[in-house]
Amino acid sequence: MNKFLKLLLSVSLLIATGSANAALKVLACEPEWGALARELGGELVDVYDATNALQDPHRIEAKPSLIARARSANLLICTGAELEVGWLPILLRQSGNSAIQPGKPGNFEAAAWVRKLEIPARLDRAEGDIHPGGNPHIQLNPHNIALVADGLSKRLAEVDASHAAQYQQRQKDFALRWQAATKRWEAQAVPLKGVSIVVQHRGFPYLSDWLGLKEVAALEVKPGVEPSGSHLNEVLEQLKRQPARMVIRAAYNSERPSQWIHEHAGIPAVMLPFTVGGSEQAKDLFGLFDDTVNRLLGALK
Numbered sequence: 686m687n688k689f690l691k692l693l694l695s696v697s698l699l700i701a702t703g704s705a706n707a708a709l710k711v712l713a714c715e716p717e718w719g720a721l722a723r724e725l726g727g728e729l730v731d732v733y734d735a736t737n738a739l740q741d742p743h744r745i746e747a748k749p750s751l752i753a754r755a756r757s758a759n760l761l762i763c764t765g766a767e768l769e770v771g772w773l774p775i776l777l778r779q780s781g782n783s784a785i786q787p788g789k790p791g792n793f794e795a796a797a798w799v800r801k802l803e804i805p806a807r808l809d810r811a812e813g814d815i816h817p818g819g820n821p822h823i824q825l826n827p828h829n830i831a832l833v834a835d836g837l838s839k840r841l842a843e844v845d846a847s848h849a850a851q852y853q854q855r856q857k858d859f860a861l862r863w864q865a866a867t868k869r870w871e872a873q874a875v876p877l878k879g880v881s882i883v884v885q886h887r888g889f890p891y892l893s894d895w896l897g898l899k900e901v902a903a904l905e906v907k908p909g910v911e912p913s914g915s916h917l918n919e920v921l922e923q924l925k926r927q928p929a930r931m932v933i934r935a936a937y938n939s940e941r942p943s944q945w946i947h948e949h950a951g952i953p954a955v956m957l958p959f960t961v962g963g964s965e966q967a968k969d970l971f972g973l974f975d976d977t978v979n980r981l982l983g984a985l986k
Contacts, residue, residue, distance in 0.1 A: 709845045712754050712785070714763035714773065715742055716961040717824040718795055718833075720970045722762060724859050725838050729848050733758075735776075738936050738963035742768055743909065747775040755780035758791070760844050762837065765794030766801060766821035790843050796821055798836040799829040802890045824960060825892035827867045827974055834859060866971055870978050877981055881927070883920065883952075885912075885934035885943050888959065892977070901927050904942045912942045924950050931955050931984040936963035953984040 708731035713719030719734040726732070733754050736742050742764070755761065755776050763769055777786060784791040801819025823829045838856035842849035878897035882889075885904045893900050902920045904912040912920075924946075931953045932946045940956065947954035957977050958967035966976035 709841070709848075710757055710759045712758040712761050714761070714769050715824070717830075717970065717973070718762040718764070718837075720961040720973075721830065721834055721837060722760075722841075724970065725834060725852060725855050726841060727851075727855060729845065729851060730841070738958060738960045738967070741937050743771060745769070745772045747772050747779065752776060752779045755785065756782050758782060758785055760791050760793060760841070761785040762793045762795065764796050764821050764823065766796035766818040766823075768796075768821035790840065793837060793840050795833045795837070796823055798832045799823050799826075802894060803887070820887065820890050822888040823891055825889060825977065826895040827863065827870065828895065829891060830970060831860065831863055831867070834863070862971075866974065870974050873982065874978050876985060877978075880931075880985070881929040883924070883929045883932040883946060885932065885938050888935055889933065889957075892957075896981070901929050904932070904946065911939075917942060917945055920946065921949050924952075928952075931981075933957055933981075935959035955980055955984045957981075 709726065709729060711719070711722045711726070711730050711732045713722055713732055713734050715736055716734050716738055719732045722730055722732045735751055735754070736745055758780075761777075763773060782791075783789070786792060796818070801821075801823070803820040805817065805819075823833075834856060838852050841852045845852070874896050879899060880897075881899045881901045882893070883902045883904065884900055887903055887905065887908050889898075889900070892898065902923055904917065904920060906912055906916045929950075929952055932943045932950075933955045934940065934943045934957070936956060936959050940954070943954040943956075946952065956964075957980055958964040958973055961967055961969060961973050963973070964976050966979075967973040
């Protein structure tokens with residue numbers, strides 16, 4: 686009997702120790718937030734990205750495998766600002782996970798931590814894929830990443846209080862490295878200030894705001910609506926009056942519209958990674974901005 690009790694106690698201790706040391710399960714709606722969680726959590730977190738850089742984050746299917754991830758998640762990190770409005774509510778509802786529902790500590794919205802741009806004066810779905818709270822593509826300004834990192838580190842410490850000190854220390858380390866990198870990117874990007882660009886999708890206002898780029902036209906007729914041939918011709922005519930130096934698109938966008946403008950207007954077509962994993966160089970957040978700035982500067986040459 687004593688041997689049995691000792692064995693039972695040992696098993697219980699192992700289970701308790703395993704539970705204490707188990708990594709916090711994080712489900713990230715977009716790769717940039719998964720990358721940030723890994724920076725701030727290290728070995729303390731087990732992160733799964735719900736989407737990748739070659740997928741349009743507006744249009745994702747809540748597949749059973751993704752619902753299973755949501756069901757077991759301790760923390761959900763999404764952009765918010767209705768970026769995921771077409772699929773996240775379904776995912777949350779079918780997961781049955783009360784810990785990650787809106788308003789709970791396990792539900793973190795990155796966009797709530799930054800100043801939004803392009804808040805519409807009026808709401809009309811006839812105008813395309815508009816977002817009432819402003820443009821949700823906040824990830825291409827490193828100052829936004831810093832703000833979100835501060836908020837996310839606090840949330841990690843709240844959800845996983847036993848490791849609060851480690852999250853705080855990792856945040857301090859990340860902030861120092863990020864500040865130094867941001868200064869370097871801004872020094873490199875000085876030649877981009879005031880440069881006129883065409884965007885394929887209106888997904889770059891925070892990048893333009895950060896670097897001082899001037900968006901003179903968009904290839905989409907309306908946000909989220911693929912460009913028609915007649916609209917591309919209209920853009921081409923506009924560029925004769927108001928030239929641009931390049932046309933840019935995200936990695937998940939079709940290259941055809943940008944390539945058409947490149948061929949007819951004679952300006953470089955630039956694919957930007959847009960998020961972590963969007964190019965070979967953009968393997969983490971630092972690589973995302975390294976590659977973005979380098980590609981933009983390369984187009985000037």
